[in-house]
Amino acid sequence: MKITTIGIDLAKEVFQIHGVNAHGRIMVRKQLRRGEMAKFFANLEPCLIGMEACGSSHHWARKLSEFGHTVKLMSPQFVKPYVKTNKHDMADAEAICEAVTRPNMRFVPIKNVEQQAILSVHRARQGFVKARTAQANQIRGLLSEFGIIIPRGIYSIAKHMPIILEDAENGLPGTLRRLLERLSNHLKELDRQVKELELQIKIWHKENDTSQRLEAIAGIGPITASALVATVGNAMEFKNGRQLAAWLGLVPRQYSSGGKQTLLGISKRGDAYLRTLLIHGTRAVIRYAEKKTEPESWLRKLIERRNKNIAAVALANKNARIIWALLTKGTTFHPDHITTASATAH
Structure with a gap:
């Protein structure tokens, strides 16, 4: 029968392959050396391939996609629960093969x-x-x-x-x-x-139009804008702006049970470099807002209610949602934009 799903445990020289058919039956379980990878997958019918997001994963994702395969990258922490026995290459490849088929699995965008x-x-x-x-x-x-x-x-x-x-x-x-x-x-x-x-x-x-559009947001300069465009890639991978903010680790951690909701500090998940750039940028905006912004503005009211660190993270969260909107819709940011509902209220 046809191989429908393959899990690859990446390495420097020897790669472990685990492939199954549509019914989950094992069809291939073998090791391939680096030089054999391209030839093996070029002669294989297009299928779903899963890999952990690690060193060289984006290179292999691009390479295997050229052969018509659908390649998905996953965070290693999401693959680990599917390892059934002791950790070794064969068990890791099988776990990757299982995890990539899960309907609610979260995938890492492939970078060009x-x-x-x-x-x-x-x-x-x-x-x-x-x-x-x-x-x-x-x-x-x-x-x-x-x-x-x-x-x-x-x-x-x-x-x-x-x-x-x-x-x-x-x-x-x-x-x-x-x-x-x-x-x-x-x-x-x-x-x-x-x-x-x-x-x-x-x-x-x-030279990048998308990066220049992000620079229009207060607190985002060329360094942050270029890092965001390069790291986020296809923002359509995220359903909404909140998912992007959560991916950057700018939302609260939860420790909730029995209907009682407990929110802690920010999760600090995702790319620490991006999160640091965003928060440092909002600190500069806050220093300016304390003197120049109108007292009735959202940011000034937030600074009066909470301390500056919380305000900086809240503004970074807001900027992340704006970034998602600009990347997915291809629009230009307008700082003085007023929604229809707000205009009607006034």
Whole structure:
């Protein structure tokens, strides 16, 4: 009989395959080496293929889709409950094959080559930013051991280091001066790399119409807009804006039972990088709103009722819903838009 569903446990060199027919009977259970994958699936009739969203999964999803197969990616945490026995490649492939057929399974949108390319730039920039922060903290720590404190802010280090190194009366030994000069040069190089990658992201942003439309939302700049377009991909995968907000981890966690609803802090699920960019962007909007926005606005009333952290997350949640609407409908954001119901009420 025809193979209808296949689960693939991805790896670097040896892939485990588990295939079943329409009645769930096992039709194929074997290992394939990397070089054999394309040939095997090219000669196979189109079927449903499930894989965990992990390293190289998007590459294989695109590759197998070219052969006419329907490929679905799933989060590993949703596949784990279907592992029947001890964890090994054969059990994982069988669990993936079972999970992909579930009607309520949640799938990960498949990214195209362009999306993955710009996301690689984002990941590299994020790594340089972390390394720059670590280097700055190391310089501060070394100087504090000799009683020298630099003011807050990462750019304060670049401003004060030349003065500290040239001051012959601060008691720093020559060995430490040479070390601090080396670390300071490394910090400058990291900062240069961050700025060059940011420029590359901004150039990509200017060439992408969808990314430019998202920039119209308050609190979203070129970095956040480009990351959203590259990560979310096809927003039609989400039924509504709330699902996108939940996917980003911007909705409350629940611990409800017996009809009693208990809401906790935000779930923090999904992409932490995107969530961080969105919330940091809304913090900037809140700082502006405290002075410039009309007292009767939604944001000003929210700030008066709750603290700024809650307001920042609430605004990020709202922005996520607006983002979904812009991505799915292809419209342009209008900050002063008034709904028909609101206009009638006034």
